Amino acid sequence: MLAFERLGIRFGGNQAVQDVTGSLTPGKITAIIGPNGAGKTTFFNMLSGFYKPTSGVITLSGQPISGRPTHEVVARGVARTFQTTTLYKNLSALENAVLGHRVRTKAGLLDALLRSGRERHDESESLKAAHHALERVGLERKAHVTASLLSQEEQKRVSIASALATQPSILLLDEPAGGLNPEETARLMDLIRQLVGAGLTVALIEHKMNLVMGLADQVMVLHHGQLIAQGPPAEVSRNPAVITAYLGSHGGGGQHGQSAPAGGASV
Structure with missing residues (x-):
């Protein structure tokens, strides 16, 4: 509560x-x-x-x-969306949702630079969470579409998916x-x-x-x-x-x- x-x-x-x-x-x-x-x-x-x-x-x-x-x-x-849709318009719907899940990951900058096992594991988990979030909002089939090409309704759904990806x-x-x-x-x-x-x-x-x-x-x-x-x-x-x-x-x-x-x- x-x-x-x-x-x-x-x-x-x-x-x-x-x-x-x-x-x-x-x-x-x-x-x-x-x-x-x-x-x-x-x-x-x-x-x-x-x-x-x-x-x-x-x-x-x-x-x-x-x-x-x-x-x-x-x-x-606790996750939230904003009055103005806050998406990275040059990224795909999936990439936007992946960013939402990063709050749940443990890898740091050094892991990213070295492509450590932890980084690869986190990347895999983020992709799974992002795909699941897009499925929940009905946009799995548009996962690889650039956000700027989506309709206003679809962009709002991506924003919700990004929030859902934080679990x-x-x-x-x-x-x-x-x-x-x-x-x-x-x-x-x-x-x-x-x-x-x-x-x-x-x-x-x-x-x-x-x-x-x-x-x-x-x-x-x-x-x-x-x-x-x-x-x-x-x-x-x-x-x-x-x-x-x-x-x-x-x-x-x-x-x-x-x-x-x-x-x-x-x-």
Whole structure:
């Protein structure tokens, strides 16, 4: 279980996230939603080790991981993707996935220079893990295609495969459906369900409310860096504090031009 208590971070005089307490339910899908600037990606950056919290604690299976380097967090089983697909576009899908597994390898620079037995073993294991990850996301047949030649949906799947190659127990997805059309989004939802069905715990940041309402087991709502609601999607969508956060205190005019999280609207 990944849990967090009174988690917060300050950048200068700006309290970006404050006093967020909760956990990711094992084997379930948790959606993190909120208006623009609510602190969602900053929250993910703390969970994944990219930012060091200035307050609170993060634990994984009861052990504190707050402030540990990203590679240590990944090695302990927490992987993530980014809002903007971060692939090496001149490498193949397989080569991108191989890079994900390198966090699990033991060989060092000298091993690589000497092509030691350890390096050859690690290389073999990375290839196996990468092929398996691409198979899980449905792209094994395009393993040797250069990433830049893949569609937007396929590139997102490669990004997920690279995260899966680290052999995580928890997968954090930052706007996985961004830039995808409804048909592509539906296919991605099916993939996420399959991954969770195979034992992964998933948390995702998402603005497409039809995806959230149809996919998430639990929803956490951030607003101005604070957790204002959490629970099942239908319950959260009726929460007055959530409706106010999206529409503003005066209702229909909308806050930042956004829509209320109900009826499958995109917010």
